[in-house]
Every structure is written in structure tokens, then in C-alpha cells.
Amino acid sequence: MSNPEGDSPASEILLRLYIAGSSATSRRAESSLLDLQRAVGPKCRVEIVDVLASPELAERAGVLATPTLSYDNPDRPRRVIGDLSDAKRVLEFLGIEAKEKPHDL
């Protein structure tokens, strides 16, 4: 995703979601990821990794279970596993500030 607001790449936030196939759980996680992206704003970039299709990526990242949401902040990498539907809590754990208070949550 580009940076339409012209933020520097350093401030870009990359959220990587590891899922397994197209199960209902995976689809829920994907939809939660998009909610998170909306909440964070344009500086948020998302990536989805299907561990069934690319097991080596999961292996390399040491992902043992899905869905796992990974925020690879060089200072303080963080991961959330399981339910991602509470965007406020998820962002809080990841240490990411929301663009505005996420509503409709």
C-alpha cells in the first residue's frame, strides 16, 4: 500500500496476519485485520500469509498457531494470537496508536 499522505516510510506500520486456508476463522481474522487497518489509518500496511500455502514463511517467523497477527516493530516486535475482533485491545497490545477512537467496536 502506498502512502497517500506522504508519511515517511519509517512511520509505516506493517501488520502481518498468518492464517491457515480459507476457514471461517481465517475469514473472520482477515475481516478483523481490515478493521484494524481502517482504525490505524493510511500509514498501516497489511499482509496476509497463508501458512498452508507458504509453510516456510511461518516456520521462519516461528508462527506455531493461527490466526497470529504480527507487528514487526524493530524496537519491540509483538504478536497477538486468537481473537482479533476487539480492535482497541489488539492495538493497545501491539502498542499502536489508533488514528481516531475506533468506533463501532
Added chain:
Amino acid sequence: MNSNSDPSSAAADGAPPPLAGGGDQAEIRFLVEKNADGIIVVDEDGIVLLANPATAQIFGRPPASLIGSPVGIPLVAGETTEIVIHRPGGDQVNAEIRVVDANWGGRPARLASLRDISARKAVEERLRHAAKMEAVGRLTAGIAHDFNNLLTVVLGNLEHARRLNQDATLQTLLGNATRGAARAAELTERLLSFARRKPLEPKALDVNALVSTMSDLLRRTLGERVTIRVGLGADVWQVEADPAELEAAIVNLAVNARDAMPAGGEVTIETANVELDAAYASREAEVRPGPYVLISVADTGIGMSREALGQVFEPFFTTKADGRGTGLGLSQVYGFVKQSGGHVKLYSEPGIGTTAKIYLPKADAQGAAAQQSAPPTSDSQIPVSRSGETILVVEDDEDVRKYAASCLRQLNYAVLEAADVPSAIRILESNSEIRLLFSDFGLPGGMDGRDLANRARQIRDGVKVLITTAYPGGALVREGRLDRGVELLAKPFTFASLARRVRDLLDRQEPSSPRVLVVDDEALLRMVLIDSLVEEGFVAEEAANFEEAACKTRGFGDRLAAAIIDIGLPDRPGDELVSEIRALRPDLPIILATGYADEDLRRRFAADAQVEILAKPFDPRSLVAKLRALGVRKAAGSSDPPLSTPRSARQEEGA
């Protein structure tokens, strides 16, 4: 787990009640180690601090390798959440987790308990899948049903137009249109087959024989690059299934096998007797344990992913990229097998191949009695009416009714029409010449075609019934079988198929028992006579007076085998009835029952060898003996039950 300061235990925030019964550190460790559920503690960065052996087992990794790994912070919005754990080697485990905030070594942490719910999930998934297939089936059946009605009208009118048309160009166009509509009809047929709504005609079937006769067909279908191996099991049981559909299912599986092997390969078809046990049945949705005949079709092709496997039976799902697949082949297999009370299972390994296994229930001994299949009728000629027989057409869809009626009229039948059951019954009651009822199955107003058929046979015994339907619901196709005595013509039907079925039915000799007319004004006496006649294998008809008897004699015509007449009838004497009958049937065996030893009567009928005088009172056995003496006996080889029910049964029905 009751101390926040104890670094070896995790405890929830707040003040939990102390552990009942106390327990020292070693005992608490024992509980954690032996707990069946996984217990895992992670710090605020999601790094594993503690994992008990159950956790290690769920993750498929040694506990030591879990400590320090960045699993992540488990978040649970409600009470529990589900995650999928990926074991080394690719296995997956569904786990349910619960989380509480905790302190570990003085730092905030999270304590999660993990439970392996893979087995439960698998069962849920199968039930969900079965429900989905059922829903897709209902939708499919609904569409196919309405579509079939429309196709009946389209095909029918095209056919009619082709018969009337003399113009060659137009003939080509009409021919093309007919072919298109016929293909649409094939499509709806396959949809119905998936929806388990296709009327099946199950027969006792030797699967080995069927597979053997198919080898030529398969060789031609699969081409030279595919080697076919057939392994027939010894003494394979009979099954009860529709042979045409089973053949179609095997061809569909073989074609899939061929398409999975673009460079050629091997297809192995095997049969065997198997016993599906309760354990297997409990793992699979809709499977009953018991003896089955297994037909497996295995290929050495490209195989399928697990996700594709989950969808292969859905209509229009295909993995064939180049448009070769209709996505209906396996749907047919699925629908047919399920409707036949069987079970179908696909095993596939990408790069290795796919094996499809069809399990059909072993036929019970009775069902296995060889059934004769109807001789195929020649396609060359369309049979027409011989003597202008009358047919009643009952159909609520006006276009379909008009089409059916016009077809039958073109075949020289006399046609009466009704749009609903009440008018059909009125017509049946007032037209004794009706030989055949051609009725739609689905009719408005609470009675369906089958009910009408039953009613019609009550009003006019011996009337033939042909039911047409765009799809028969459960009532007609009971577990995939047609009810006895109901003949079925699937929509859309063509002019030729209607002509053949009608003629076939009208020409068929019912192997019925001899029909005896009992004429007596004493209801109780009639009842006794009828019951003993029915017991002896006769079909009894009754009349209480001269008028009724004369009417029934005319109505049954040649189908009457004998008459038992009381001399004293309320309206006219019984001996006059004999004369009346003689005018119609000069040689009908008649027993004249009389209360007086009337010599005059004997003399009058002495010249008629087919009249016997029987003096009252008589016992039923002597009556039957007299009938036999007159040459009236049960038809040889007649295995069908009598068409009419014993009187007592009829009374219960309120008829």
C-alpha cells in the same frame, strides 16, 4: 496458584480464593503436569514462560522448545476463542483457549488453558457440510423442478412443430432448438440426481457383472493412454440400486480419473464386501453400520488439495480448468449413492492420486430375488391408440396439460382433461370408459397424484395410472423407490416417450386374480362370501341388487371371471340377471344361489353348462368347490396381491 509472589505459580489478578484443601508446591506442580488440558503462561511480549506436558503434546513439540518462543499474546473477546496449532510436519490441531490475566515472577503475564477440540470440530464440520449439501440440494431441486415444467412445454411444442413442418430449412432450425432443449433437460436431470430427487428404479444387482460389462465402455471413454485394471472381489453380495445410475456413477468417476491423468496412467476399479462398523459410522455423517458392497475407483493422477476435497460433491464445483468439466459428475455420484442408502468417500493425495469409494448397502435376501427388467421398446415406431381408448389427463399447469392432451389426441386417444383433483374425480365417476389416468404428481388442494391414483382405482378398479412429475417428493419416491402400482414418467417427457409408456401400460396384462361378482341383498351374507373368496385368492366385487349388478357386469366386461347370484333380489329376480349377463357374456361361469330346491329353476338352466345351482344354506367351501368345478381358479404364476382389498379392510378405510 494462590500466591502472586510465588514465582513458580501463576495466579489471576485480584484476590482468588485460596485453593481448597491447600496443597504444597510439589502437589501444585503435579496438578499442572498432569492436567489433561494444556496450561501455558506467556509474558507481555507473548514469549512462552511455562508450558505443561499437555501443551507440548498439543503443539507436537517438546516443552523445552516451547519455552522462550514468541507465540504471542492470546486474546479472547468472549469466553473462549479457537486457534489452529500447526505441528511440525504439517498436522493441524484445533484448540480452544481460555485466558486469564496473571502475574508471573512479579511481572504481568497471561495464563491460557488449551484444549484439543479437533475431534469435535471434525464432527461439526461434517454436520455443517451435510447441512450445506442438503440446502444446495433443495435449491437445486427447486430450480430443476420449475425448469422441467418449462422444458416440457418447449420440447413438446418443438416436437409438434417438427411433425407439422415440411420446410427443410425450418426443420434444421427446429432440430437445433430441440437438441438445445434436450441438453437442458439432461442438465436438470443431473441436478435432480444430485438433489437425490431423481426417481430411481432400484433392482437387485450383481455389481461384479455390471462392472464386467462396462469394461468396453470404459476403455472407449478413457482412451488408450489410460490402463484399466479391474479387481472383482469374490462372492460380492448383491445390492439394490438403479443399474443405469450406478453405471453413470462409475463412468463419472472414471472420467474424473482420466482427467486427473493428462499424461495417462492407471485406473483401478475394485469391488469387495465390507462391513462398516459403528466406529466408522460415528465418524461419518449419515452412515449406518452394516454390510456394504464397496466399489472403488482409484487413479494415479494429480490428486486434490484438502480444500478441493471438501467441495468436490457440490454442483458446478470443478477443478478442471479448461472447461471440460461440468462440475456435475461427482454431484451425480453423491446424489445417487446417498439416495440409494449408501455412502461415498474420496481420498486424495496431491501428486499420488485419488481414490473414490462407493459403498452400497447389501441387498436383503428378499430384495435380492432377481427382478425382471422391462424389455427395451424399439425406438423406431411410435405406438398409437388401437381402439381410441379414453385417457384422463390431470395437470394444473395449463400449458403442460394442453401439450399432453394434444399429444395423446394425435395418438388417437380420446382425452378428457382436469385441472384439479375434485374435477378429476367427477370425471372418473361419470366416465366408465376411462382406461388410463395420466396425472401430475403435484396437484393443488391437498391431494397429490398418488392420492388421486388410489381414489381412481377405488372408483374404477383396473384403471391404469401413469404419474408424471418434474421431481417426485418423498411421498412418491420413498427412499428412492416407486410405490407399488405407480408408474412414473419424468418431466420433461417427449411425444415418443409418452406414447410408449401409455401404450405399454394399456397393453400390460395385470396378472390379477379372477374377479368374482357377488350379488346378494343380504349385506352380512355378502360379507361372509367375499371374505372366503378373498381368502381363496379371488378378487370379490359386490352388488346388492339387479341394477347394480348389471352395471358392474358392463363395467368390468371381460375382466369378470364369475358371478354368484342370489335368486331373490329386491328389484328384479336373480334369474333375469342371469339372462342379462348372458347377453353380454355368453359363457361367464355363474352360480345361482337359491333358498328353495327349485326343480323348475334347475330345468331352466340345465342347458347352460356354465350355470350351477347352489342350494342355501351352503358353506363357503362348497361355493369355492363349485367355482373350481366351473373352471374358475387362481391365475397361475400370479404373485401380485389382489387388486381389491378384503371387505373388512375396505370398511376401515371408510370407502
